[in-house]
Structures are given as structure tokens and as C-alpha cells.
Amino acid sequence: MEITIGAVVQGGTSLGYKTGTWRDERPILDMEQCKACGVCVSVCPDSAVHVKGETYIIDYDYCKGCGLCGYECPADAISMVKEEK
Numbered sequence: 001m002e003i004t005i006g007a008v009v010q011g012g013t014s015l016g017y018k019t020g021t022w023r024d025e026r027p028i029l030d031m032e033q034c035k036a037c038g039v040c041v042s043v044c045p046d047s048a049v050h051v052k053g054e055t056y057i058i059d060y061d062y063c064k065g066c067g068l069c070g071y072e073c074p075a076d077a078i079s080m081v082k083e084e085k
């Protein structure tokens with residue numbers, strides 16, 4: 001089989017790249033305000049928001065701090081704060 005440049009030859013490799021090191025801002029999720037709608041899970045480009053029981057958890061190993069979750073959250077439950085390095 002001929003493989004062209006740019007082809008994906010093996011799936012699942014993104015788990016090895018912890019994009020959390022790119023972050024300048026950190027999303028903080030306030031479960032008191034959260035309405036459990038799941039929008040943040042849907043929009044996160046890094047699949048960094050997880051549901052555990054009735055709680056939403058951000059995996060900071062993979063969250064790159066793009067802010068999409070906070071922008072789209074209909075309940076203003078996610079705020080972005082400057083990342084301390």
C-alpha cells in the first residue's frame with residue numbers, strides 16, 4: 001500500500017501529546033452554576049471535559065486553554081483565569 005504524505009497511519013496517538021502545556025488561560029468550572037447541559041463536552045476540541053457522575057471535570061493535562069467551553073456555556077459556569085506557570 002502506498003502511503004501519501006500526511007496520512008494518518010495509526011489512531012489514538014493524540015493521547016501521547018499533553019496539549020495542556022500550551023495553556024495561557026485556565027478554565028474554572030463552577031458546579032454551583034452548572035446546568036449539566038453538556039455543551040462544554042461537545043465543543044471542546046481536545047475532549048478535555050469529562051462527565052463523572054453528575055460532575056463535569058476538566059482534564060488539565062489536555063486542556064489547551066482555548067476558552068471555547070467558557071464562551072459557549074449557557075450558564076456562565078466556566079470562567080477563564082490566567083495560568084500560573
Ligand code: SF4
Nearest residue numbers: 034035037038040073
Ligand atoms: S456548558 Fe456550562 S452549564 Fe453546560 S455542562 Fe458545561 S459547565 Fe455546565
Ligand code: SF4
Nearest residue numbers: 044063064066067069
Ligand atoms: S478551554 Fe478549550 S481545551 Fe480547555 S476545556 Fe475548554 S474548550 Fe477544552
